[in-house]
Amino acid sequence: MERLASFSSDPFDKPPCRGCSSYLTEPYVKCAECGPPPFLLCLQCFTRGFEYKKHQSDHTYEIMTSDFPVLDPNWTAQEEMSLLEAVMDCGFGNWQDVANQMCTKSKEECEKHYMKHFINNPLFASTLLNLKQAEEAQHHETAIPFHSADDPPRPTFDSLLSRDMAGYMPARADFVEEFDNYAEWDLRDIDFVEDDSDILHALKIAVVDIYHSRLKERQRRKKIIRDHGLINLRKFQILERRYPKEVQELYETMRRFARILGPVEHDKFIESHALEFELRREIKRLQEYRAAGITNFCSARTYDHLKKSRDEERLKRTMLSEVLQYIQDSSACQQWLSRQADIDSGLTPTVPVPSTTGRRSAPPLNLTGLPGTEKLNEKEKELCQMVRLVPGAYLEYKAALVNECNKQGGLRLAQARALIKIDVNKTRKIYDFLIREGYITKA
Numbered sequence: 001m002e003r004l005a006s007f008s009s010d011p012f013d014k015p016p017c018r019g020c021s022s023y024l025t026e027p028y029v030k031c032a033e034c035g036p037p038p039f040l041l042c043l044q045c046f047t048r049g050f051e052y053k054k055h056q057s058d059h060t061y062e063i064m065t066s067d068f069p070v071l072d073p074n075w076t077a078q079e080e081m082s083l084l085e086a087v088m089d090c091g092f093g094n095w096q097d098v099a100n101q102m103c104t105k106s107k108e109e110c111e112k113h114y115m116k117h118f119i120n121n122p123l124f125a126s127t128l129l130n131l132k133q134a135e136e137a138q139h140h141e142t143a144i145p146f147h148s149a150d151d152p153p154r155p156t157f158d159s160l161l162s163r164d165m166a167g168y169m170p171a172r173a174d175f176v177e178e179f180d181n182y183a184e185w186d187l188r189d190i191d192f193v194e195d196d197s198d199i200l201h202a203l204k205i206a207v208v209d210i211y212h213s214r215l216k217e218r219q220r221r222k223k224i225i226r227d228h229g230l231i232n233l234r235k236f237q238i239l240e241r242r243y244p245k246e247v248q249e250l251y252e253t254m255r256r257f258a259r260i261l262g263p264v265e266h267d268k269f270i271e272s273h274a275l276e277f278e279l280r281r282e283i284k285r286l287q288e289y290r291a292a293g294i295t296n297f298c299s300a301r302t303y304d305h306l307k308k309s310r311d312e313e314r315l316k317r318t319m320l321s322e323v324l325q326y327i328q329d330s331s332a333c334q335q336w337l338s339r340q341a342d343i344d345s346g347l348t349p350t351v352p353v354p355s356t357t358g359r360r361s362a363p364p365l366n367l368t369g370l371p372g373t374e375k376l377n378e379k380e381k382e383l384c385q386m387v388r389l390v391p392g393a394y395l396e397y398k399a400a401l402v403n404e405c406n407k408q409g410g411l412r413l414a415q416a417r418a419l420i421k422i423d424v425n426k427t428r429k430i431y432d433f434l435i436r437e438g439y440i441t442k443a
Helices: 043-047 077-090 095-102 107-119 122-138 160-164 183-187 198-227 233-240 245-261 263-291 297-327 330-345 378-387 391-408 413-419 424-437
Strands: 028-031 061-064
Touching: 028 043, 077 095, 077 107, 095 107, 183 198, 245 263, 263 297, 378 391, 378 424, 391 413, 391 424, 413 424
Parallel strands: none
Antiparallel strands: 028 061
């Protein structure tokens, strides 16, 4: 049986004959019963009936040759392989160089044969299309692989963009500071020499194995960061804020399990819970309609409009009661108006000057009916009453300070004042309260 030789035309690329150790030239014989590795013999050793260890002269065999046509009757299989190797070496279009390397075909024959059978062949085109479609189908349900950009950003060291990207350098696909950054130090003094004892040699091998395990852990962490899109933390936080606050809390809690699930499965899990939250909220809204005796959506729209108007009126009455409390003290009223003007203009409110006339300070803020009050514990309600801060604003300030503390590993008072553009005394009280309750830590 004739078979296509699995080696190139260069005799030095083929293994030697097992009988005489000479380099094989086609045709040669391969034993069909011995191997792997393949047991190859030249024709001379085969005709002598060479036998070696398990190989016997009566074994079945195959004749390995490339001297038969494949695509064209005038081109042998060996010439086909030589043409492909020549095009790979000389480059597509350099047909004269290709013909010179082949030595058996002219420039025109090489060009015509290659264009006909390897470029314009519909069989190859359909095969490549099927392979491409199969590859796309394979990656359709998997995570998007990371590829280096043609011109990736190159942020300067310790810049804002570099900090947002956690020190990632896209041009090198590397981080400024790697996980276990000094793992290579354990190998700097290791040198393998011939006169090492067995115990010392085994110890050095163990150190190298430990270093390999560190490299694997480093690559695993990089893969998690790339697959989940965690390189740009700011963009990740923006995407996270698209969910309701209840789903954001779940997202924060389940983030540690993302490396186990994988990027696609983790996103599906969060999306399913976001959908569940929306369904529960819709069911609660429909139950509210039913309790109010509403039976159609036209009445529901009217009900929502009236409810919104009532909430706005309640908020106005609350603000009016706060203003009326300040009107009793002209100095406090002036300070309140000045502070509100600074807040509306985006400036940092000025520190109110304490009154020296012996007048009493403003009474605690009444939190009844204010949105967000139900989310506060008793200590937080007491803080909001004393500093006269509405619960919604307090929750936003608290979330901003906690996120910044988690990002920096600690928080200073100056950083808190830069994040919260309100009265510095209120900022100090909020900062001290969060530290005392363990929500944040001092830097």
